[in-house]
Amino acid sequence: MIPLTFANAGEKITIKKIKGKDEVRRFLGNLGFVEGGEIIIVSDNGGNLIVNVKNTRVAISREMANKIIVE
Amino acid sequence: MSIKIALAGNPNSGKTTLFNALTGSNQFVGNWPGVTVEKKEGKIKGHSSKDDEVILVDLPGIYSLSPYTLEEVVSRNFLLDEKPNAIINIIDGSNLERNLYLTTQLVELGIPVIVAVNMMDIVRKNGDKLDTQKLSKELGCEVTEISALKSEGINDLIEKAIRVAKSGKKMVAQHSFEGSVEHALAHIEEAVLHDMPESEQRFLAIKLFERDDKVIERLNLDSRIISHIEADIKNCEDELDDDSESIITSERYAYIASIIGSCYTKRNKGKLTVTDKIDKVVTNRWLALPIFAIVMIIVYYVSVSTVGTWATDWANDGLFGDGWHLFGIGSSQYDDAVSEYAENEVFLPEVKTALEGANEAGITGADELLAAAEDKDFGAFEEAYGSYGEELAVKENGKYDITPMLPIDEEGEFSDTPDPADYGVWVPGIPVLVENGLVAVNCADWLQGLILDGIVGGVGAVLGFVPQMIVLFIFLAFLEACGYMARIAFIMDRIFRKFGLSGKSFIPMLIGSGCGVPGVMASRTIENERDRRMTIMTTTFIPCGAKLPIIALISAALFNGTWWVAPSAYFLGIAAIIVSGIMLKKTKMFAGDPAPFVMELPAYHMPTVGNILRSMWERASSFIKRAGTIILLSSIIIWAGSCFGIVDGIFTFSADMELEDSILGIVGNAICWIFSPLGFGNIKATIATIMGLVAKEEVVGVFGVLDFEGMTSLAGYAFLAFNLLCAPCFAAIGAIRREMNNPKWTAFAIAYQCVFAYAVSLMIYQIGSIFTGGLNIIGLIAAIIVAAFIIYMLVKPYKAADKLTLKTKAKA
Numbered sequence: 001m002i003p004l005t006f007a008n009a010g011e012k013i014t015i016k017k018i019k020g021k022d023e024v025r026r027f028l029g030n031l032g033f034v035e036g037g038e039i040i041i042v043s044d045n046g047g048n049l050i051v052n053v054k055n056t057r058v059a060i061s062r063e064m065a066n067k068i069i070v071e
Numbered sequence: 072m073s074i075k076i077a078l079a080g081n082p083n084s085g086k087t088t089l090f091n092a093l094t095g096s097n098q099f100v101g102n103w104p105g106v107t108v109e110k111k112e113g114k115i116k117g118h119s120s121k122d123d124e125v126i127l128v129d130l131p132g133i134y135s136l137s138p139y140t141l142e143e144v145v146s147r148n149f150l151l152d153e154k155p156n157a158i159i160n161i162i163d164g165s166n167l168e169r170n171l172y173l174t175t176q177l178v179e180l181g182i183p184v185i186v187a188v189n190m191m192d193i194v195r196k197n198g199d200k201l202d203t204q205k206l207s208k209e210l211g212c213e214v215t216e217i218s219a220l221k222s223e224g225i226n227d228l229i230e231k232a233i234r235v236a237k238s239g240k241k242m243v244a245q246h247s248f249e250g251s252v253e254h255a256l257a258h259i260e261e262a263v264l265h266d267m268p269e270s271e272q273r274f275l276a277i278k279l280f281e282r283d284d285k286v287i288e289r290l291n292l293d294s295r296i297i298s299h300i301e302a303d304i305k306n307c308e309d310e311l312d313d314d315s316e317s318i319i320t321s322e323r324y325a326y327i328a329s330i331i332g333s334c335y336t337k338r339n340k341g342k343l344t345v346t347d348k349i350d351k352v353v354t355n356r357w358l359a360l361p362i363f364a365i366v367m368i369i370v371y372y373v374s375v376s377t378v379g380t381w382a383t384d385w386a387n388d389g390l391f392g393d394g395w396h397l398f399g400i401g402s403s404q405y406d407d408a409v410s411e412y413a414e415n416e417v418f419l420p421e422v423k424t425a426l427e428g429a430n431e432a433g434i435t436g437a438d439e440l441l442a443a444a445e446d447k448d449f450g451a452f453e454e455a456y457g458s459y460g461e462e463l464a465v466k467e468n469g470k471y472d473i474t475p476m477l478p479i480d481e482e483g484e485f486s487d488t489p490d491p492a493d494y495g496v497w498v499p500g501i502p503v504l505v506e507n508g509l510v511a512v513n514c515a516d517w518l519q520g521l522i523l524d525g526i527v528g529g530v531g532a533v534l535g536f537v538p539q540m541i542v543l544f545i546f547l548a549f550l551e552a553c554g555y556m557a558r559i560a561f562i563m564d565r566i567f568r569k570f571g572l573s574g575k576s577f578i579p580m581l582i583g584s585g586c587g588v589p590g591v592m593a594s595r596t597i598e599n600e601r602d603r604r605m606t607i608m609t610t611t612f613i614p615c616g617a618k619l620p621i622i623a624l625i626s627a628a629l630f631n632g633t634w635w636v637a638p639s640a641y642f643l644g645i646a647a648i649i650v651s652g653i654m655l656k657k658t659k660m661f662a663g664d665p666a667p668f669v670m671e672l673p674a675y676h677m678p679t680v681g682n683i684l685r686s687m688w689e690r691a692s693s694f695i696k697r698a699g700t701i702i703l704l705s706s707i708i709i710w711a712g713s714c715f716g717i718v719d720g721i722f723t724f725s726a727d728m729e730l731e732d733s734i735l736g737i738v739g740n741a742i743c744w745i746f747s748p749l750g751f752g753n754i755k756a757t758i759a760t761i762m763g764l765v766a767k768e769e770v771v772g773v774f775g776v777l778d779f780e781g782m783t784s785l786a787g788y789a790f791l792a793f794n795l796l797c798a799p800c801f802a803a804i805g806a807i808r809r810e811m812n813n814p815k816w817t818a819f820a821i822a823y824q825c826v827f828a829y830a831v832s833l834m835i836y837q838i839g840s841i842f843t844g845g846l847n848i849i850g851l852i853a854a855i856i857v858a859a860f861i862i863y864m865l866v867k868p869y870k871a872a873d874k875l876t877l878k879t880k881a882k883a
């Protein structure tokens with residue numbers, strides 16, 4: 001169980017938990033970040049990530065990535 | 072009967088492209104999420120007759136119906152309040168899973184839905200397969216394949232949509248949630264919604280289950296009922312060990328996963344796409360910023376310095392000047408003729424000797440004349456002679472007077488110069504044509520003055536910059552349409568965050584470099600209200616297209632076109648944003664970290680030429696329209712103000728009115744003291760600044776109508792700084808007012824911009840005066856106090872944001 005920021009780029013990872021305030025979780029959920037879902041990190045720009053989720057690319061900042069706990 | 076059909080879908084799924092294809096409209100399509108920030112309406116081509124209209128409403132892109140951003144609120148309110156006859160849900164076929172998430176919510180509204188799977192050409196090219204019939208059966212609504220870009224399947228779609236809309240059959244969602252959720256929903260429906268139309272109950276029940284504030288507010292429930300259903304929600308949450316909203320989100324995705332397997336087969340699972348490969352390079356942590364810098368330098372270098380300047384020179388000197396050679400035919404022969412004329416008549420040995428002597432005697436301008444003669448540059452020589460010829464004739468008892476040696480006529484002009492019209496294909500400029508026309512019809516002098524100096528001169532000075540803006544607009548449209556713009560926001564986020572703005576603030580600023588109005592409007596994609604307000608306040612600090620002419624004018628007139636003036640204007644704008652960002656963040660109003668950055672990045676694609684030209688035209692035409700209306704009017708006012716005046720106590724008209732006696736001069740004189748601490752307390756600069764509030768192009772217009780008056784370079788730069796940073800033009804102020812949607816905030820934004828501009832300009836002039844002489848102690852002290860205050864604000868620690876966060880939450 002590690003935050004998404006520590007995961008390796010290019011590997012398929014599974015979301016275990018999403019922390020944070022309701023608003024943040026709701027928005028992440030709408031974009032396809034749900035517990036149990038699979039994601040891939042495409043690019044890492046100093047902790048800011050581009051993530052492939054449900055076949056779309058979503059850019060998230062480091063603060064957001066830290067709230068996503070993956071396996 | 073008129074039919075209303077709404078077009079809904081995820082951001083960047085092609086709604087606007089479809090809207091254009093269906094209505095024949097010309098909305099710009101950008102390749103970044105959130106291009107459409109307002110809903111737009113249009114009549115469908117070929118299906119609308121007088122009493123049988125089909126109206127299509129293009130809604131902003133949304134990910135869901137639980138409002139998180141302004142766009143989602145706009146879309147949701149429209150669907151709930153106006154109840155369109157049908158919804159076309161456009162979904163991106165290359166990205167089905169996430170797009171269907173919104174679909175699962177739209178089908179709950181009870182409004183008939185028809186799903187249009189877009190970008191099927193890309194899906195097929197990837198070798199993926201979609202079984203639309205099966206998907207249609209699973210969703211319980213029509214599903215049809217289209218390619219909005221290539222206009223495939225569009226007619227079929229619209230016919231089906233009209234049929235569905237006319238049938239009036241209510242949509243019934245096919246999916247159901249987990250048992251305990253359904254149980255809670257049934258309870259809610261029974262307790263609260265039983266007297267509502269059946270088709271609307273499901274959506275509202277789910278929203279109540281999610282504790283959606285806005286829906287609770289809408290239904291006007293009393294607290295007893297709320298606490299009653301709250302017990303049901305709590306039970307369900309305890310049972311599934313999650314909060315109600317997450318339960319619904321997960322359930323929706325689980326449902327999509329369950330149907331998608333049987334409808335959709337993907338060929339290259341998990342492989343990197345081209346977009347991913349490009350992103351690996353352009354968003355790389357080391358390469359991202361250098362690549363971005365190179366792109367920006369190319370864009371501004373080309374549009375400001377090379378192509379833009381050629382085009383602008385042609386427009387100013389040719390179209391709105393004497394004239395030009397069509398396609399350059401005859402230009403070189405004309406140039407040869409001029410060189411020959413200059414060689415034989417002007418650059419004579421005795422002229423050079425006289426100039427050398429004058430130069431040694433230190434007479435002003437002799438060096439310039441000499442340099443032009445040595446370079447054999449007749450144009451420069453003619454100009455320098457116009458400025459300094461008289462000086463030369465008077466100084467040292469006329470010892471170095473070159474006038475008798477030159478072919479100069481009584482009016483002080485070079486005579487018998489080659490006429491460009493004699494060579495090649497010569498097209499006379501508009502002012503020449505107009506003047507000839509007016510002379511031919513024996514027009515009255517004052518009317519000739521009004522038309523030539525007032526209207527053609529003023530409007531022409533502004534229109535002359537259109538080519539330059541067109542070049543810039545083409546570049547910006549390309550960046551938007553290919554998908555790079557969204558990456559810029561991502562790259563800049565890391566930097567912008569350091570001074571309290573989000574990377575999303577960068578897009579408004581970049582668009583603002585074209586025009587402030589769409590720039591301010593683009594701020595709508597920023598979810599956080601604080602960040603959005605701050606972006607609106609600072610976006611117009613970036614020099615917009617209309618400010619380019621001011622920069623060009625000052626740089627040419629006072630700095631001899633030195634290379635650093637134009638870039639420094641952009642740096643000044645960026646510095647103003649950074650400094651303002653840090654300072655404002657320290658005030659109570661803006662305290663708190665910017666909202667975390669989340670943004671969908673579209674796939675890269677090559678934009679179509681039509682789309683880019685459409686965007687360019689949309690922006691350029693609004694600029695030209697303003698030239699025809701507000702600028703035309705103010706040009707006439709300036710002209711009238713400068714020709715009517717009071718001479719010896721009598722109100723008179725004269726085409727050669729001294730500025731001091733004219734109405735304009737009297738008004739300017741009365742208020743120019745405001746600007747004297749900034750170094751440009753003269754009448755003309757004051758009038759130009761005031762007219763700049765009408766439209767920034769007017770600043771140049773004023774100097775176009777009234778001749779340029781001597782200013783020191785330092786005062787010129789202070790003038791430039793003030794005009795770049797102060798309140799924008801009326802159009803942009805209007806945009807700020809609309810986006811702030813609050814008179815107090817609008818007033819604050821405008822006041823802040825003006826005060827900040829005054830402070831910066833004051834510092835530039837007063838502190839700069841130490842080095843250029845003309846130091847004023849009081850002014851310097853004032854400037855130092857201002858500088859000290861700004862530095863204090865910059866280094867002061869950040870305020871804790873706890874109070875404000877609570878307040879915004881309560882409001883949301």
